[in-house]
Amino acid sequence: MSGASVLDRGEFVMTVCNSCRYCEQYCPVFPAMERRTSFAAGDLAYLANLCHNCGECLYACQYAPPHEFGINVPKTLAEIRVRSYESYCWPGALGAAFRHHSVSTALGLVAVFAAVLLGAGWVAHGEGLWRATAGDFYSVVPHDVMVGLFGSVGAFVLLAFGVGLRRFWREVHSDSVPPSPTAARRALGDLLTMRHLHTTGVDCTSGVETRRPWRRWFHHCTFYGFMLCFASTSVAAIYDGVFGWIAPYGYASLPVVLGTVGGLGLLVGPVGLLAVRRTRDPELGDAGQTGMDESFIVLLLVTSATGIALLLLRNQPAMGTLLMVHLGAVLALFVTLPYGKFVHGLYRTAALLKYASESEAEE
Ligand code: SF4
Numbered sequence: 001m002s003g004a005s006v007l008d009r010g011e012f013v014m015t016v017c018n019s020c021r022y023c024e025q026y027c028p029v030f031p032a033m034e035r036r037t038s039f040a041a042g043d044l045a046y047l048a049n050l051c052h053n054c055g056e057c058l059y060a061c062q063y064a065p066p067h068e069f070g071i072n073v074p075k076t077l078a079e080i081r082v083r084s085y086e087s088y089c090w091p092g093a094l095g096a097a098f099r100h101h102s103v104s105t106a107l108g109l110v111a112v113f114a115a116v117l118l119g120a121g122w123v124a125h126g127e128g129l130w131r132a133t134a135g136d137f138y139s140v141v142p143h144d145v146m147v148g149l150f151g152s153v154g155a156f157v158l159l160a161f162g163v164g165l166r167r168f169w170r171e172v173h174s175d176s177v178p179p180s181p182t183a184a185r186r187a188l189g190d191l192l193t194m195r196h197l198h199t200t201g202v203d204c205t206s207g208v209e210t211r212r213p214w215r216r217w218f219h220h221c222t223f224y225g226f227m228l229c230f231a232s233t234s235v236a237a238i239y240d241g242v243f244g245w246i247a248p249y250g251y252a253s254l255p256v257v258l259g260t261v262g263g264l265g266l267l268v269g270p271v272g273l274l275a276v277r278r279t280r281d282p283e284l285g286d287a288g289q290t291g292m293d294e295s296f297i298v299l300l301l302v303t304s305a306t307g308i309a310l311l312l313l314r315n316q317p318a319m320g321t322l323l324m325v326h327l328g329a330v331l332a333l334f335v336t337l338p339y340g341k342f343v344h345g346l347y348r349t350a351a352l353l354k355y356a357s358e359s360e361a362e363e
């Protein structure tokens, strides 16, 4: 479906829902919809990113297919969500990437980056690349090279996130009043608990009258796993840059403990999410986004698996090879972050903040 017809369809669906209002108790999408009488592109992008695809409203809907209205809110909003990712991303020319992901492309990217890094390692160290170095990563990839490479890629990723978020926010929040601290706290609570993944307070729907807790739990494992890995890298950077404590750190040190727990979360969460996707009702999602969703999950999985293997084998001769493969996976993950599924977390956070602001203004 073209971008314009996706929006036309979204406007129709929201107009029907706004007349019906049967689902208003399920999630913030419906109260937010009821505050509006028309649905421009920005309104639809906001509502779409507020939806957590829990599925309740599809199974409750008396106008769902095969009814002639064919109302399927989760699927319609999923299609609008990916359109919003494309519209607000920076640089805009890379917006097409959202629809061209696949697991094989993601793995190919890891292989290319790992091969380039291994080649560079071979040129720099020769057979020394396969010698045990007591877990000293910087003897394989010098500290300055590591900081320069990941610092520049990281800076670009942050810039892309910043521009995308600013574009999204300007479109959905025309109000000049910034969100209050109370609204920010409320949005943060909604984000950290992901309570809209199980809007009825029971569990996530995976089919008609079928509710399971797994989607929520695996999302939590993935989210907190990612945050712990980020915390591990940040603590290691402080150890190195502020205190001058040079890696490798002991197994009981804070960066290693955070990275290990986070890495395990990033193993369990993505494996679980891939399994949940196999059993979930396909009518709840947009089949055209399978490549984007699964390639991101697989990249998280490869990054965490190679990271844990590196930790376990860091004193072995395989360390140099494993380090390059792990860095290749991290690079592939980094460069695809602004043009893949990761952005749903950013826009959803902004949508929750907008919703908390609107709710506060109404109280
Ligand atoms: S999803 Fe269906 S039942 Fe729910 S508000 Fe919309 S039209 Fe009504």
Ligand code: SF4
Residues within 6 Å of the ligand: 023, 026, 027, 028, 029, 030, 050, 051, 052, 053, 054, 055, 056, 057, 058, 073, 074, 196, 199
């Ligand atoms: S799928 Fe769930 S979160 Fe999305 S609009 Fe329906 S009830 Fe709300």
